[in-house]
Amino acid sequence: MFEYWSQFILAFAGFFLLGLLIYLLGSRKTRFEEKKTDTYTCGEPFPVSDVGADNFYEAVKKNLHVDEIRKIHSGRLSDYLLWMVTGMVAVLIMVAML
Amino acid sequence: MLEYAIAALLVAAFLTPVFKKDLIPIAAIIFSFLILVAVFLQGQIVIVKFSGWAPPFGIAWVVDRFNALMGLLVTGMASLVAIYSTRYVRERKSRFYTLLCLMTAGLLGVTLTGDVFNMYVFFEILSIACYGLVAFNTDREAIEGALKYIVLGPLASSFILLGIAMLYGLTGTLNMADIATKIQPDIAFNVAFGFLVGGFALKSAIVPFHFWLPDVHPVAPSPISAMLSSVVVGIGIYVIMRLVFTVFGFTGIMWMFIVLGIVTMVLGGIIAIAQTNIKRMIAYSTVSQSGYIFLAMGLGTNLGVAAAIFHLVNNILVKSLLFLAAGIVIWHTGTKDMNQLGGLGKRLPLVAICFGIGSLSIIGLPPLNGFASKWMIYMATWDISPVLTAIAVIVSGITMIYYLKAFSCIFMGSSRIQIKEKTPKAMLAPVIILAAICVLIGFFPQTVLGVIEQATNALLNQGQYITAVLGVG
Numbered sequence: 001m002f003e004y005w006s007q008f009i010l011a012f013a014g015f016f017l018l019g020l021l022i023y024l025l026g027s028r029k030t031r032f033e034e035k036k037t038d039t040y041t042c043g044e045p046f047p048v049s050d051v052g053a054d055n056f057y058e059a060v061k062k063n064l065h066v067d068e069i070r071k072i073h074s075g076r077l078s079d080y081l082l083w084m085v086t087g088m089v090a091v092l093i094m095v096a097m098l
Numbered sequence: 099m100l101e102y103a104i105a106a107l108l109v110a111a112f113l114t115p116v117f118k119k120d121l122i123p124i125a126a127i128i129f130s131f132l133i134l135v136a137v138f139l140q141g142q143i144v145i146v147k148f149s150g151w152a153p154p155f156g157i158a159w160v161v162d163r164f165n166a167l168m169g170l171l172v173t174g175m176a177s178l179v180a181i182y183s184t185r186y187v188r189e190r191k192s193r194f195y196t197l198l199c200l201m202t203a204g205l206l207g208v209t210l211t212g213d214v215f216n217m218y219v220f221f222e223i224l225s226i227a228c229y230g231l232v233a234f235n236t237d238r239e240a241i242e243g244a245l246k247y248i249v250l251g252p253l254a255s256s257f258i259l260l261g262i263a264m265l266y267g268l269t270g271t272l273n274m275a276d277i278a279t280k281i282q283p284d285i286a287f288n289v290a291f292g293f294l295v296g297g298f299a300l301k302s303a304i305v306p307f308h309f310w311l312p313d314v315h316p317v318a319p320s321p322i323s324a325m326l327s328s329v330v331v332g333i334g335i336y337v338i339m340r341l342v343f344t345v346f347g348f349t350g351i352m353w354m355f356i357v358l359g360i361v362t363m364v365l366g367g368i369i370a371i372a373q374t375n376i377k378r379m380i381a382y383s384t385v386s387q388s389g390y391i392f393l394a395m396g397l398g399t400n401l402g403v404a405a406a407i408f409h410l411v412n413n414i415l416v417k418s419l420l421f422l423a424a425g426i427v428i429w430h431t432g433t434k435d436m437n438q439l440g441g442l443g444k445r446l447p448l449v450a451i452c453f454g455i456g457s458l459s460i461i462g463l464p465p466l467n468g469f470a471s472k473w474m475i476y477m478a479t480w481d482i483s484p485v486l487t488a489i490a491v492i493v494s495g496i497t498m499i500y501y502l503k504a505f506s507c508i509f510m511g512s513s514r515i516q517i518k519e520k521t522p523k524a525m526l527a528p529v530i531i532l533a534a535i536c537v538l539i540g541f542f543p544q545t546v547l548g549v550i551e552q553a554t555n556a557l558l559n560q561g562q563y564i565t566a567v568l569g570v571g
Contacts, residue, residue, distance in 0.1 A: 009464065009473065012464055013464040013465045016463065016464055016465070017465070057371060057499060057503060060371060060499060061371055061372055064368050064371065066368055066369065066371055066372045067372070069365065069368055069369055070369060070372055073309060073312070073369065075313060077245070077246050077249055077250075079309070080246065080250060080309040080310055081249070081250065081253070083306040083307075083309050084250060084253060084254075084300070084306070084307055084309070086306060087296065087299070087304075087305075087306040087307050088257060088292075088293075088296040090306075091292050091295055091296045091299070091354070092289060092292040092293075092296070094292075094354040094357075095288045095289065095291055095292035095295070095354065096285060096288055096289065096292070098288050098354070
């Protein structure tokens with residue numbers, strides 16, 4: 001029924017594994033000078049800092065309006081009940097049109 | 099033989115608080131798993147008639163290839179969770195295992211039964227056990243989560259009961275096969291169907307019935323979060339599939355499920371990006387993946403339904419893996435906040451590898467099981483509309499965004515928390531087993547595809563089901 005391992009998928013999987021192999025081999029043999037491990041921004045040393053989970057993908061979150069969508073997940077039980085009843089009404093309307 | 103699987107779980111649930119031994123519930127759960135393995139290997143429809151009454155007069159359990167597969171997954175996951183919990187749960191173990199046995203019995207009963215009211219009864223057993231397990235930690239968050247679940251759960255149950263009552267009023271029977279023979283193109287049947295779908299949608303994490311889920315799944319103990327996000331959600335989806343194809347016999351494209359599926363997978367994915375609580379993020383991912391399953395199911399084609407079943411199986415495996423791996427991190431560090439975690443890849447390399455496998459799998463990268471099922475979903479949607487395929491691929495990209503963030507925040511960067519204890523083998527083994535299954539299915543999907551194809555045929559062949567149960571075409 002399903003011709004799963006088509007040539008395309010095999011090639012895709014093969015390239016993925018090849019890339020992984022190259023990356024592993026490359027990272028194994030690379031030797032950095034201590035000086036070169038400093039991070040530079042426009043030629044100036046940049047202090048090492050960790051990015052917290054809060055600050056990840058700020059631009060993505062802004063463009064996808066994540067905060068606006070989060071607001072409907074208020075945590076209030078009465079809101080959840082309202083959404084559930086609304087959903088039930090929507091489903092009933094949709095099945096009535098079947 | 100099948101009835102002993104649930105009998106053992108119920109007996110263990112009552113014996114555990116008396117003898118206070120972990121071995122009793124673990125043995126019962128593994129025993130039920132072995133029975134399901136035997137039933138699954140039989141490869142034919144098994145019908146259990148209770149009290150000698152032939153269906154449709156008596157209650158009957160009907161096990162075809164689809165629910166045999168689901169039963170296998172339910173008991174298999176429960177076995178791994180039971181082993182994992184021997185070390186994860188540090189106090190009130192007998193109470194925990196009692197509820198776990200009841201939860202497994204409820205799940206298995208819903209899966210195996212061929213009677214809609216019997217299904218409702220097992221669904222209630224499952225729900226009550228879930229309420230107790232969500233509140234198990236008895237902290238403020240757990241109580242709040244359980245309270246939300248206790249208020250919303252019965253509302254869903256009342257929708258289900260209303261749907262069953264309408265079906266009984268219209269057909270005069272509760273047997274699924276018998277109902278299937280009496281379904282007519284009438285708005286009253288559609289309304290009954292709507293109530294049943296709305297009720298079971300609560301467990302299936304479908305938008306807008308999903309709101310409770312990210313508040314409830316993360317506050318439960320991690321092994322229970324794994325059960326809730328994998329098999330409990332999976333059973334909700336299983337029931338809806340069973341109702342759609344076996345009982346109501348819908349054929350062709352179903353736009354209602356496609357629309358619900360798209361909204362669910364997009365919204366779940368987008369909100370997951372913003373999460374900093376690892377368990378809440380995985381819970382939103384569950385919402386998103388449910389959307390994929392409903393999208394594929396709504397296509398109504400053989401390939402679409404097969405893709406939905408395959409992704410359902412993979413979602414059960416991967417969500418269990420991710421929650422159990424996250425559980426080890428929480429067990430060591432005491433926090434679910436990704437802002438406070440970091441650098442654990444060096445301290446917990448095996449957990450990092452397994453969590454990485456789970457993440458890559460659910461993103462849909464080859465050569466893992468998640469890729470195999472997502473590829474089938476892409477192929478199935480392409481046949482109907484390339485726009486649906488594009489949406490599915492874009493949501494996979496969104497999935498990559500939040501899982502790479504989680505992996506980076508937890509396992510990479512500088513180490514912020516010291517780990518003193520070694521990870522117990524009982525906790526590590528289930529995670530490694532699940533990761534190995536994900537890789538094996540990814541490399542050799544043909545072996546599982548044979549089973550998926552049989553399950554798809556069993557689900558779509560309504561006539562065969564009716565003939566097996568009632569003996570008439």
